[in-house]
Amino acid sequence: MKIAVDGMGGDYAPLEVVKGAVELLQELNEVEIILTGDKQTLEDELRQYDNPSRISVFPTEQVVTMHDHPKDALLKKKNSSLYKAVELVKKNEAAGIVSAGNTGAQMAISLFVLGRLPGVLRPAIGVPLPYKDSMGLLIDGGANVDVTLREYLVFALLGKVYLESILERKVTIGLLNIGEEPEKGPQILQDAYKMLKEHFKEFKGNVEGNEVLSHKVDVIVAGGFTGNMLLKAIEGTAETVLGVFKEAANSSLKTKIGGLLLKDSLKRAMKTFDFETFGGSPLLGVNGISIIAHGRSKHAAIKNAIKVCYNIEKDKIIDKFKEQLSDESFRDSENC
Amino acid sequence: MKIAVDGMGGDYAPLEVVKGAVELLQELNEVEIILTGDKQTLEDELRQYDNPSRISVFPTEQVVTMHDHPKDALLKKKNSSLYKAVELVKKNEAAGIVSAGNTGAQMAISLFVLGRLPGVLRPAIGVPLPYKDSMGLLIDGGANVDVTLREYLVFALLGKVYLESILERKVTIGLLNIGEEPEKGPQILQDAYKMLKEHFKEFKGNVEGNEVLSHKVDVIVAGGFTGNMLLKAIEGTAETVLGVFKEAANSSLKTKIGGLLLKDSLKRAMKTFDFETFGGSPLLGVNGISIIAHGRSKHAAIKNAIKVCYNIEKDKIIDKFKEQLSDESFRDSENC
Numbered sequence: 001m002k003i004a005v006d007g008m009g010g011d012y013a014p015l016e017v018v019k020g021a022v023e024l025l026q027e028l029n030e031v032e033i034i035l036t037g038d039k040q041t042l043e044d045e046l047r048q049y050d051n052p053s054r055i056s057v058f059p060t061e062q063v064v065t066m067h068d069h070p071k072d073a074l075l076k077k078k079n080s081s082l083y084k085a086v087e088l089v090k091k092n093e094a095a096g097i098v099s100a101g102n103t104g105a106q107m108a109i110s111l112f113v114l115g116r117l118p119g120v121l122r123p124a125i126g127v128p129l130p131y132k133d134s135m136g137l138l139i140d141g142g143a144n145v146d147v148t149l150r151e152y153l154v155f156a157l158l159g160k161v162y163l164e165s166i167l168e169r170k171v172t173i174g175l176l177n178i179g180e181e182p183e184k185g186p187q188i189l190q191d192a193y194k195m196l197k198e199h200f201k202e203f204k205g206n207v208e209g210n211e212v213l214s215h216k217v218d219v220i221v222a223g224g225f226t227g228n229m230l231l232k233a234i235e236g237t238a239e240t241v242l243g244v245f246k247e248a249a250n251s252s253l254k255t256k257i258g259g260l261l262l263k264d265s266l267k268r269a270m271k272t273f274d275f276e277t278f279g280g281s282p283l284l285g286v287n288g289i290s291i292i293a294h295g296r297s298k299h300a301a302i303k304n305a306i307k308v309c310y311n312i313e314k315d316k317i318i319d320k321f322k323e324q325l326s327d328e329s330f331r332d333s334e335n336c
Numbered sequence: 337m338k339i340a341v342d343g344m345g346g347d348y349a350p351l352e353v354v355k356g357a358v359e360l361l362q363e364l365n366e367v368e369i370i371l372t373g374d375k376q377t378l379e380d381e382l383r384q385y386d387n388p389s390r391i392s393v394f395p396t397e398q399v400v401t402m403h404d405h406p407k408d409a410l411l412k413k414k415n416s417s418l419y420k421a422v423e424l425v426k427k428n429e430a431a432g433i434v435s436a437g438n439t440g441a442q443m444a445i446s447l448f449v450l451g452r453l454p455g456v457l458r459p460a461i462g463v464p465l466p467y468k469d470s471m472g473l474l475i476d477g478g479a480n481v482d483v484t485l486r487e488y489l490v491f492a493l494l495g496k497v498y499l500e501s502i503l504e505r506k507v508t509i510g511l512l513n514i515g516e517e518p519e520k521g522p523q524i525l526q527d528a529y530k531m532l533k534e535h536f537k538e539f540k541g542n543v544e545g546n547e548v549l550s551h552k553v554d555v556i557v558a559g560g561f562t563g564n565m566l567l568k569a570i571e572g573t574a575e576t577v578l579g580v581f582k583e584a585a586n587s588s589l590k591t592k593i594g595g596l597l598l599k600d601s602l603k604r605a606m607k608t609f610d611f612e613t614f615g616g617s618p619l620l621g622v623n624g625i626s627i628i629a630h631g632r633s634k635h636a637a638i639k640n641a642i643k644v645c646y647n648i649e650k651d652k653i654i655d656k657f658k659e660q661l662s663d664e665s666f667r668d669s670e671n672c
Contacts, residue, residue, distance in 0.1 A: 142514065145522050178478065178564045186481050186561055209565045210572025225522060228514045229545045229562060230569050236546025237573035241606075245581065248598065248605040255601045261594025262585060269584040270577075 001030055003309050004085040004094035007037030008063045009101025011296050014038075017100065018045040020302025025054050027303070031310060034058050034094055037081040060084045064105045066295065073105035074112055082106060086113045089288045096289025096309040098280075100297040106290060107143055107283060114288035117318070119325040122147065123285030124155050124224065125292060126162055127231060131215040137163045138176075138212070138220045141281055142228030152192035152221055153199060153330075158284040159219035160202060161324050165315040167218070173200050174207035174217030176226055181206070196221070199330070209233075242270065280305035282312060284321075289313060337366055339645050340421040340430035343373030344399045345437020347632050350374075353436065354381040356638025361390050363639075367646060370394050370430055373417040396420045400441045402631065409441035410448055418442060422449045425624045432625025432645040434616075436633040442626060443479055443619060450624035453654070455661040458483065459621030460491050460560065461628060462498055463567055467551040473499045474512075474548070474556045477617055478564030488528035488557055489666075492536060494620040495555035497660050501651040503554070509536050510543035510553030512562055517542070532557070535666070545569075578606065616641035618648060620657075625649060 005021050007014045014037060021033045032054045035042050039059035046055065062080035064073045077083055082101055088094040090113050099106050103125075111123060124140030139159040144151065156173050163171045175193055177185040182193045184206060196203045204217050209230060212220060222230065245266075249259030279301030283290040289312050293305035312318065324330065341357050343350045350373060357369045368390045371378050375395035382391065398416035400409045413419055418437055424430040426449050435442050439461075447459060461479045465472035475495040480487065492509050499507045511529055513521040518529045520542060532539040540553050545566060548556060558566065581602075585595030615637030619626040625648050629641035648654065660666065 145514070176565070178481070178561055178568070208572075209568030210575070212569065213572060213576045225514055226562070226565060229512070230565060232514070232545030233548065233566050233569035234573045236544075236549060237570045238577050239546070240549045241574050241577045244605045245602065248601040251601050254597050258594040258597025258601075261590050262598065265584040265587050265591045265594075266581065269580045 001310065001313055002032045002034060002094045003306055003313075004034045004036060004058070004088040004097040005302075005306065006082045006085045006097065006099035006101055007035040007042045007057070008060075008081040009099040009106075010293065010302075011100075012298055013100065014041055014045050016298045017302050018042065018049075020297070020299035021055060021306065022046075022049045022052055023299060024303045024306045025052060028307070028310060031306070032056075033306070034085075034088060036060050036085040036088070037063075058084060058088065064102050066102050068102055068105055070102070070104035070108035073102060074108045077105075083109050083113070086110055086290065089290070090114055095313040096291060098291040098293060098302070098305045098309050100279075100293035100295055100302060100305070103142075103292050103295070106292055110283055110286050110288070110290035114286045114290065117285055117287050117321050117325055119331065120154055120158075120285035122151055122154075123283050124151070124158065125227075125281050126159055126284045127227070127281045129212065129220070131213070134215065134218075135163075135167065136215060136218050136220065138222060138227055138231065139284065140222060140224040140227050141231055142224045143283065144224035146225075147188075147223040149188060149191050149195065151223070153195055154285065154325075156196055156200060156203075156219065156221045157324055157330065158321060159221065160200070161320050162282065162284060162312075162317055163219055165317050165320060166311060171202060171218035172204045173202045173219045173221060174204050176209075176212070176220050176222035176230065177206035178208060179206065180208065192221075280308035282308060287318070289318065337646065337649055338368045338370060338430045339642055339649075340370045340372060340394070340424040340433040341638075341642065342418045342421045342433065342435035342437055343371040343378050343393070344396075344417040345435040345442075346629065346638075347436075348634055349436065350377055350381050352634045353638050354378065354385075356633070356635035357391060357642065358382075358385045358388055359635060360639045360642045361388060364643070364646060367642070368392075369642070370421075370424060372396050372421040372424070373399075394420060394424065400438050402438050404438055404441055406438070406440035406444035409438060410444045413441075419445050419449070422446055422626065425626070426450055431649040432627060434627045434629060434638070434641045434645050436615075436629035436631055436638060436641070439478075439628055439631070442628055446619055446622050446624070446626035450622045450626065453621055453623050453657055453661055455667065456490055456494075456621035458487055458490075459619050460487070460494065461563075461617050462495055462620045463563070463617045465548065465556070467549070470551065470554075471499075471503065472551060472554050472556065474558060474563055474567065475620065476558060476560040476563050477567055478560045479619065480560035482561075483524075483559040485524060485527050485531065487559070489531055489535060490621065492532055492539075492555065492557045493660055493666065494657060495557065496536070496538060497656050498618065498620060498648075498653055499555055501653045501656060502647060507538060507554035508540045509538045509555045509557060510540050512545075512548070512556050512558035512566065513542035514544060515542060516544065528557075616644035618644060623654070625654065
């Protein structure tokens with residue numbers, strides 16, 4: 001299985017990207033990686049690892065920066081490491097593409113080059129949620145600011161099929177809202193509640209902001225604005241609380257000793273909340289595999305993101321999407 | 337100054353409510369408290385404190401429960417401890433009212449009995465934010481699920497006037513959104529951005545979900561749906577991270593000792609995030625003072641909520657609202 005990796009995307013590219021790719025190859029024998037980007041730079045990096053096998057460089061000339069507007073990246077950077085990596089998927093020369101670069105640009109290019117799955121108007125980002133005992137999925141993590149009623153149904157379907165494949169078990173679905181009762185929240189969420197209840201026996205009702213990490217359901221459906229706001233709030237709060245703890249531990253000799261005794265155990269536990277290592281959010285609904293890694297991804301996050309790509313291809317999840325999306329009861333919903 | 341306190345509202349009423357009220361009286365000599373609720377129950381509680389002076393019981397017969405629909409509380413529970421407490425404010429027999437009971441009912445009753453300030457269509461909840469070095473305010477914390485463009489302006493004004501009075505200094509204003517640039521987020525937020533920039537020299541642009549606790553601005557303006565989602569996410573994440581820490585500290589003898597050495601320091605530090613003790617969110621925009629305390633308020637939170645009420649009255653903040661709302665440049669905005 002060949003996977004295209006944007007060698008120039010991310011705050012720590014190419015160093016951490018190459019490192020993550022090399023580490024992935026050590027774990028998964030059946031994967032080959034095509035790194036797109038500046039030939040010289042990437043080859044220099046690979047030399048650090050004695051030019052490992054099963055990894056090649058696809059030379060490109062442009063780089064999409066974090067400041068590029070998605071539209072500009074799409075129209076003016078067709079020779080970028082990101083664009084070329086997506087093209088490799090379109091040409092069937094790679095099973096999927098992973099990038100830690102400009103998320104907006106990756107979405108725009110993936111959508112334009114790979115197209116949508118039949119029945120999907122707006123692809124969505126499926127963000128893995130760190131549950132204590134398992135993994136959840138929030139969909140949409142921020143691809144769509146405005147959504148119509150039908151998107152809630154499509155997002156639920158994509159999220160369910162994806163997570164069931166990954167976890168190899170049945171999953172439950174919830175709707176992100178500001179109260180438990182069906183009549184809570186704005187009208188569109190009240191309508192979405194009814195629709196989800198009608199279509200999915202797996203639907204368990206609303207999930208509130210404070211319940212997102214508590215594994216109330218497996219798949220949490222949200223509009224992209226709300227989903228993105230929520231994820232950033234979780235990330236920011238976890239960081240703030242961590243900072244408070246660090247400060248408390250540094251306040252006296254006694255607490256410093258306490259902090260040292262706790263350090264390893266805490267570090268292990270906090271890994272759960274480290275979005276950087278958790279990495280790898282698939283853009284679901286495009287006709288191909290495109291994995292978004294956090295901009296701050298280090299090697300472990302890159303490795304995880306490539307694994308996400310690998311699992312989607314191995315489990316033939318895109319085919320499963322197509323099958324479910326063409327289901328009659330689902331196609332009937334197109335009018336809503 | 338007389339303050340009405342709903343003696344039956346909250347998960348720990350009347351015990352913690354009475355305790356908080358009694359403690360408040362020890363701190364603020366010029367305050368008298370009128371406790372509304374079941375005469376026998378409240379008098380029994382007060383007897384624990386040897387019937388302190390400056391606190392009296394206003395006997396009422398009904399209780400608004402957490403499960404009562406706001407409309408039912410408003411129409412069918414006119415003899416409740418909550419309704420009567422609000423009426424005391426309307427009749428100028430109390431300067432303001434504090435309740436830890438059913439928030440929706442408190443909003444509905446306050447709005448109906450006290451009315452709106454001129455120029456305010458929808459009152460909003462101003463929720464104190466625990467900044468490390470100061471206090472911020474998020475407005476609206478959940479009173480309005482749907483808002484029009486003008487509410488963003490009104491919320492900004494109310495939040496600014498309130499917080500400037502409380503902090504006794506100039507404050508800055510931000511808009512809760514999912515990106516920094518003016519063109520981010522849904523159309524209404526893009527429009528709100530422009531409008532706030534036009535009206536307030538204090539406006540500093542968008543604030544993202546992960547920046548809410550970082551004191552980027554003093555007053556954060558948001559629609560009630562987004563504001564509520566955000567606050568719950570912060571609360572839930574802080575609790576989850578705390579749980580992870582506790583578990584890590586309990587994992588071995590070594591970490592247990594570490595945890596013990598850190599305990600006091602951590603406990604002090606975490607107080608910052610304790611919404612329960614922080615308590616006291618004013619319902620801003622009603623023609624009177626109505627303070628919402630967290631349902632889980634214990635005595636410290638009740639005491640704080642009464643203090644919030646006291647400060648609003650002492651600083652004549654309702655008069656300041658009226659003055660600012662009648663300002664010409666602000667009234668011109670009524671068409672938007």
